[in-house]
Amino acid sequence: MIDDKIWRLNNLYRIVDKSARSIPLKLNSVQEIVARDPHKRKLILKARQLGMSTFCIIDLLDDVIFNKNLGGGIVSYSLEHAQHIYKRIIGHALETFPKDLTPYLGVVSQSAREISFSNGSFLRVDTSLRGGSYQNVLVSEFGKTCARSPQKAEEVVTGTLQAVGKEGKVSIESTGEGSEGYFADMVHTANVRGDPKSNLDYKLFFFPWMVDDAYILKDDVEYDTSLSDYFNRLEKELGIKINQQQRCWYAQQSAVLGEKVKQEFPSTIMEAFLSSSDAHYYAQLIEEAYNEGRCLHANLYDALHPVYVAMDIGVNDLTVIIFFQVIHGEIRIFDYYEDKNKGVDFYVKLLLQDKPYHYHTIFLPHDSKKRGQIIAENTYERDFRRLFSGVNTKFHVLEKKDKNLSISHAKIKFSRCVFSLKNLKKEHGKPGLLEHLSKYRKKWHEPTGRYIDEPLHDVHSNFADAFRYVCEAVTKIEALTNRGDFMKKHQEAVESRKYRI
Secondary structure, rough: OOOHHHHHHHHOOEEEEEOOOEEEEOHHHHHHHHOOOOOOOEEEOOOOOOHHHHHHHHHHHHHHHHHHOOOOEEEEOHHHHHHHHHHHHHHHHHHHHHHHHHHHOOOOEOOEEEEOOOOOOEEEEEEOOOOOOOEEEEEOHHHHHHHHHHHHHHHHHHHHHOOOOOOOOEEEEEOOOOOOHHHHHHHHHHHHHHHOOOOOOOOOEEEOOOOOOOOEEEEEEEEOOHHHHHHHHHHHHHHOOOOOHHEEEEEEEEEEEEEHHHHHOOOOHHHHHHHOOEOOOOHHHHHHHHOOOOOOOOOOOOOOOOOOEEEEOOOOOOOEEEEEEEEEEEEEEEEEEEEOOOOOHHHHHHHHHHOOOOOEEEEEHHHHHHHOOOOOOOOOHHHHHOOOOOOHHHHHHEEOHHHHHHHHHHHHHHHHHHEHHHOOOOOOOOOHHHHHHOOOOOEEOOOOOEEEEEEEOHHHHHHHHHHHHHHHHHOOOHHOOOOOOOOHHHOOOOHHHHHOO
């Protein structure tokens, strides 16, 4: 029996439960699925409170105890979490290890973060693993590391994981923490690929909240029809049955957690990463647009109405162009273009020849009056006007505004935005406009351990800036027209489209 790993996991270790009681570890259904799978590269996306983190830690500890000369390492997203793992989980398991089997332990040294055993193996718990040789590595709550500290996440991927040999074991487990970062990308890659093609490919394990028998509530909970529709849609799409007690449990969690319930207790892989967080500006608004039928595969372009363009111009950076119309109170975003290291001549040719819409006004960013430090008298605005001479198109340079205030205004206008997915989707494996907007987020401030109200400047910010300019442009457009009740017109257009599309 002692040679059977599953038996050892079910009989040798004790853990501390939610009520602070010391109880024997008994593998639940999802833990046993992972434990019995022989693949050595495991990527685990989970719902909260399935016990997966604790299981993965004990699983690695067992390998170190019962294998000679094995280097084990656990990477945590924070020092506090690392200390919790080391003292509360590993420490308790060692202290309560069966007395008659203590010869297997053979602890020869123990520091604040590392334990060495007489069989030549060791186990280290830290926020990073620099140096040393590791044959078995666990990255715990990697989604949090990716969201909060991208530099640490890069160090884990390019350093720690690359140092594990072909025969070594790697387990990466986490809940989804927004759609940005290595964890989200790894899950997406593994999900699209399916079964691993080699021993070095990661095998994806996804455990939604419905798999846990404990997630039920016998008391009746009132919830609105939107949740009923949600459950019915899941049953149809996933081919499952969600009983009334499960529905009541989820409704109760939803009442407490709000939209974060999908991050903590996802039903699908996509849901785990599309869910909102305090870090992401537009992720929840995009999900609402999908749910409300404002993300359409139909072509929204109407040749009878004027087309407007908003541009985020990058001198040595990415340039993003968004094409939109304002019709019946709707902001219809139907096309976009991105490129870099191109001049004004290129973009004018693109607009006039490759995308020959009937342009009413082209909105340029506030800094388009500048064009480098050498020839200050030349501006992007002047160049666009010159190259568009003879064409009945207007140009407007937007005023410089506080970025946080501009983002707030854009979020307010989001409920009026309708997106044509046909021209906004991914191409050649690159993210599309909505994917970039969903990944636009705040900066993580490492000293205080929180997100701050300052946008992170990365590739996604160029698309977000162009979208902000769209919303600022709409304000200008509507200020020069009969304002009317735009929200009423928008709702009427949405209702009408339900019957036409």
